[in-house]
Amino acid sequence: MEVLALVILGISVLAGFISIFFTTFGTLIIFIGSLVYAALTGFAVINLKTIVVLFAFYLCGEVLEYICIIAGAKKFGASNVAVAGALIGGFAGALLGTAVLGIGIFLGVFVGIFLGAFLAEFIVQKDLVKSLKAGTGSILGRIGSIAAKLVIAIIMLVIMTLKIIEVKF
Numbered sequence: 001m002e003v004l005a006l007v008i009l010g011i012s013v014l015a016g017f018i019s020i021f022f023t024t025f026g027t028l029i030i031f032i033g034s035l036v037y038a039a040l041t042g043f044a045v046i047n048l049k050t051i052v053v054l055f056a057f058y059l060c061g062e063v064l065e066y067i068c069i070i071a072g073a074k075k076f077g078a079s080n081v082a083v084a085g086a087l088i089g090g091f092a093g094a095l096l097g098t099a100v101l102g103i104g105i106f107l108g109v110f111v112g113i114f115l116g117a118f119l120a121e122f123i124v125q126k127d128l129v130k131s132l133k134a135g136t137g138s139i140l141g142r143i144g145s146i147a148a149k150l151v152i153a154i155i156m157l158v159i160m161t162l163k164i165i166e167v168k169f
Contacts, residue, residue, distance in 0.1 A: 005040035006164075009033050013157055020149045022105045027061040027149055030054075030156050037160075045167045046160060054156055061152040065145040072141020073117055078134035082121035086138035089116015113138045 012033020020026030034054050038046040046054075066087065073083045093112015097105040118135035125131065 001040055005037045008040070009037040009160070012036070013153075013160075017150070017153055020146060020153060022109075027058045027153055027156065030153055031058040034156070034160055046163050050159065050163055054159060057152050057156050057159075061149045064148040064152070068145035068148055069113065069138055069141035072144060073134055073138040076133040076137025076140075077130060078117055078121055078137055079124055081124045082117045082131075082134040082138070085120025086113045086117035086134075086141075089113050089119075090142070092116070110139060110142060113142050 012029050016026045016028075016030035016033065018026070019029055031054050034046055035051060038048075038051055043051075069086055069090070070083050073086050078086070089112035090109050091112070093108035093110070093115070094105055095108075096112070097108020100108075114135040117138040118131045121134035122128065122131035
């Protein structure tokens, strides 16, 4: 059972890291993998306390994702409407990108974030340059959120690895 649990954990960590680039659910996949691993091993290796810590890191990643997008947009002078447009556009882009067999998720998110911020800012400000800046800032924020979630995923991986090494060796 432990080998199966370890394989599931390994696959979920790999899938989670890859997913960080394509969707917002990478750290969630890693967390779910750790939860399955913990359950399959009777919480002997990854205990409830560690699950709570991993869940906290997952939540921090989700919050940081939105903070990065908002900060990027605001840094480039976007209005609150443009920020909302970026968030809605990113979600819509991910959904539309999924329609292309999941291949378009990555591009869909970026295009959605840019178009959402750009169009919302253009409707409010009627200024092409400000609208382009709002869209660009939102994209840079998304890139920052990917970096932040990668750091969080690495921390989650290190925590799980240390727990496994501590108990097994």
